[in-house]
Structures are given as C-alpha cells and as structure tokens.
Amino acid sequence: EAQVTQNPRYLITVTGKKLTVTCSQNMNHEYMSWYRQDPGLGLRQIYYSMNVEVTDKGDVPEGYKVSRKEKRNFPLILESPSPNQTSLYFCASSAGHSTGELFFGEGSRLTVL
C-alpha cells in the first residue's frame, strides 16, 4: 500500500530537548516536504526536498532542520524545541517536483512544555 509514514504520532516533550520526527515514503517519490498546521493559519511549509541531498527552506523554517540522505526518508529535527513549536506536523511527498499532487502522512502532534 502506497503511504507516507510518520513517527511518532504523538509526543509531549520539554523545552530544549532535541527531538526528531521521522518520515518515510514507499512510493519512490523524488519530492518530500514538511508542513505545520496551526488553528487559523492553515498549512505552512517548513522545509522541502527536491531529491536526495537537496533541501530548501519553506515559509517557516526557523527552529527546524532536515536531511535527505536517502530518497525514502526525510526526518524533521528540532534541535532545541520551544513552546511555539507546539503544532500538528505533516510530511508529504509527490512523484516529482512538477506536481502539487501531494500524498500526506497522518500527522504528528507535538506538544512542547
């Protein structure tokens, strides 16, 4: 089954404790992206990747890092989480950078205390 898998689905952590949200897709997609969803603000892009070893900032990259060492994986790293990073995070992928037809993961709800 074609899917985008995120882990963990739920996490409560404390300020400053580094964490990584993993994302993996099994569709051999070139393009992957991270979004955060906040009430009243919709979906905002954090980082995206056109292919292996190619990453770029989205609209709200501050406080986040990403890496794309393999085609299938695109982890989101919060080096020193802060309460304003409490949010619902979505990873997404698409077949090529020429399409906006994204497949989304189920989301990771992060709470930073």
Place this chain on the structure above:
Amino acid sequence: GQQLNQSPQSMFIQEGEDVSMNCTSSSIFNTWLWYKQEPGEGPVLLIALYKAGELTSNGRLTAQFGITRKDSFLNISASIPSDVGIYFCAGQEGAGGGADGLTFGKGTHLIIQP
C-alpha cells in the same frame, strides 16, 4: 509566499444541502488543487485542475479553475455525513514547476447538522 483567501471559514449545513466554497488570489496560479482533511488524518487530494476554465468532477464534487487563473471553487452536491472535514484549496505557481511553489488556503470547516 503567496496569500490565498479561502471562504467561508466554516459552514454549518443540513444533510442533503449543496455546498460551495472558493479561493481567490492576487496572483496567477498555473495549477489549482483541492484537498480534504478528515479528523485525525492528513489531507487527501480530491481534485487537481491544470487549465484555466477547466471544470472537473469527482463523484458529487465539482471544481473549476477560474478563467482569470486567480480563483477556484469547489461544489459538493447533496452533502452526506462523511463529507465532514476541512477542505483546503492550494495554488501552484510556475509552468508546472515545483510543489515548492504550492500555497495553501486556510481551510473551510464543513460541519453537517443532523
């Protein structure tokens, strides 16, 4: 990034009613897409539009790519309980170039009253 104005923010309707929502932009987009997000899940693509004036249906859903390329609408006919969710529009800039040029609207919450 670009700004998309999606309206209405929320809709409270009775089962069986038709639904209409739209997105407008001050910029031209080459692609318009509509996604639906159900509670506890990620957004799922409903309809993609690639040509100005294009009208596309997917079951009870119909979406149109505005002729000015600055707007799009989504209609749902004869709503049913499983239509509940958040509907997002998204516009993509460039000549088919890059999901990185994708901008999402803030969503329309559809609530169906029994």
